[in-house]
Amino acid sequence: MTWNDITRNLPAYPMEELARIRSDLLAKGMTVYDFGTGDPQIPTWQPIKDSLSAAIPEVSQYPSIRGTAEIREAIWGYLKRHYQLTPEDGLDILTSNGSKEAVFHTALCAMGRKGKKTIAYPNPGYPVYRSSILFAQGRPYPIELEQKDHYLIKPWEMPKDIQSDCAALWINYPHNPTGATVTKENLEKIINWCQEKDVLLLSDDCYADIYHSSWDSKGLRPEHPLSISTKNCLSFMSLSKRSGLTGYRTGFIVGDADLMKGLARARANFGVGTPTQTQKAAATAWHDETHVAARRQQFSERIDLAYRYLNELDLIADKPQAGFYLWCRLPAGDDDVNFCLDLAKQGVIASPSQWLSEGIKGYVRFALVPTLPNTEKAMQILQKFVNARYPTKGDKTS
Ligand SMILES: Cc1ncc(COP(=O)(O)O)c(C=O)c1O
Structure with a gap:
């Protein structure tokens, strides 16, 4: 007895995979900065x-x-x-x-x-x-x-x-x-x-x-x-x-x-x-509308801050004007899943494009979920990680 082919062949839901990575890191006692799921934890109005x-x-x-x-x-x-x-x-x-x-x-x-x-x-x-x-x-x-x-x-x-x-x-x-x-x-x-x-x-x-x-x-x-x-x-x-x-x-x-x-x-x-x-x-x-404007303010502060780091690292060109995601392009040849799994070892979780798309490779999404101070701490970890991963800059695909 089994389910139909559609049910059996469904890939794991990406957010569940991210939750698994997160709980593995927490079980190891690490501090986790989770930019995976788009669920910002701002107290309800x-x-x-x-x-x-x-x-x-x-x-x-x-x-x-x-x-x-x-x-x-x-x-x-x-x-x-x-x-x-x-x-x-x-x-x-x-x-x-x-x-x-x-x-x-x-x-x-x-x-x-x-x-x-x-x-x-x-x-x-x-x-x-x-x-x-x-x-x-x-x-x-x-x-x-x-x-x-x-x-x-x-x-x-x-x-x-x-x-x-x-x-x-x-x-x-x-x-x-x-x-x-x-x-x-x-x-x-x-x-x-x-x-x-x-x-x-x-x-x-x-x-x-x-x-x-x-x-x-x-x-x-x-x-x-x-x-x-x-x-x-x-x-x-x-x-x-x-x-x-x-x-x-x-x-x-x-x-x-x-x-x-x-x-x-x-x-x-x-x-x-x-x-x-x-x-x-x-x-x-x-x-x-007031609580919504206050949320926009918080997201915009996070976007501005994270964008400064990511742009400096040459991972993103334009600052997004909406949403609370940063869609970053990796240097040519790097694999987005490997990048995210390696980055997770440093305590920073992001989503690889292959988990958010059908066959799109080489991008990583940061959902601006952590608080502003935690976003800053995570971006500092990311900066070190990226500088060590790509010691020579300037070979990105167009
Ligand atoms: C593009 C898009 N559509 C729909 C949803 C589902 O949102 P809801 O929480 O309203 O079900 C999401 C959630 O992240 C989303 O990103």
């Missing part, structure tokens, strides 16, 4: 915790898929404030238990639409795009994002037969792991391609509110596809990064009201109603 604990119900009942009136109002308020989006734009919303399950389950609904079996997605990128397509019995098509294109996804460059079989396209800007954002012009190009080819645009926007704090004073924020077109587009939002609520499991999906009707019917089967006490806490978080 007090009013969110208060809302959660005050909301524990006397009598527990099944939550609805659509969300309570209170959280729906908070989410619409957020969408109006940030993107001037309202229900009158032909949109609807559903709560989710974080983006991960929403990403996963959406593949089950998109697969086979109009007889199409391919779903395309960014590579490197979030591993659940691929695994969800496999579980939905579809054809995954990773689109390699390249540094020379500022990590723009270019679905129009896929082979013609893949383009005509494409049921949906995932995009993710700000992008994990590169921190890339997309310009309005390029987003329009992606949207036009989707509309021309009748492809569902699925936008993973969980880093939408994580951008360099210097943008705040300029009134800037990353482009959002629904601000350009609501047709055939769904956006997946989360409080995991915005408010640091990774353990609460809460987010929402917003998009084309017609599509959302079908999604609501499907999601009622998935067991993904958000617990009402979590919805209360989430409503408090969506209403507020």
Whole structure:
């Protein structure tokens, strides 16, 4: 007796591998600076915790898929404030238990639409795009994002037969792991391609509110596809990064009201109603911007500091303007997995690109999870490690 081939052939989930390395180091009594998993440990904003604990119900009942009136109002308020989006734009919303399950389950609904079996997605990128397509019995098509294109996804460059079989396209800007954002012009190009080819645009926007704090004073924020077109587009939002609520499991999906009707019917089967006490806490978080600006400030300080070291070491050229990752390019010939395993022996954990992608070699991701002082200590260890590993500089690939 065994599971099906998809289950049996799944690679180990990268974050579990990183957790194993971390516990091995801790068991040896080492101080560990963990830049592996994108889960920054910043204390939760007090009013969110208060809302959660005050909301524990006397009598527990099944939550609805659509969300309570209170959280729906908070989410619409957020969408109006940030993107001037309202229900009158032909949109609807559903709560989710974080983006991960929403990403996963959406593949089950998109697969086979109009007889199409391919779903395309960014590579490197979030591993659940691929695994969800496999579980939905579809054809995954990773689109390699390249540094020379500022990590723009270019679905129009896929082979013609893949383009005509494409049921949906995932995009993710700000992008994990590169921190890339997309310009309005390029987003329009992606949207036009989707509309021309009748492809569902699925936008993973969980880093939408994580951008360099210097943008705040300029009134800037990353482009959002629904601000350009609501047709055939769904956006997946989360409080995991915005408010640091990774353990609460809460987010929402917003998009084309017609599509959302079908999604609501499907999601009622998935067991993904958000617990009402979590919805209360989430409503408090969506209403507020101050704690989010404070988080941006902390991430920006960490990015500025780590970037100084990594740029000096010639591992990264441009400072990312969004997200909380630094995507570093190793000197030609070095293997990213070996680099990370060797670096871990010094107590600094980072993710090799081969674990965050399909076949992309030679990059390492630092998730800016440790505090500012610990980031500095880790960067000093990294500096020594890199200088010893590459005693002669200046032989990087272009
Ligand atoms: C690109 C991307 N999408 C989705 C997720 C899942 O986020 P959530 O915690 O909302 O499930 C992550 C988490 O790291 C992510 O990086």
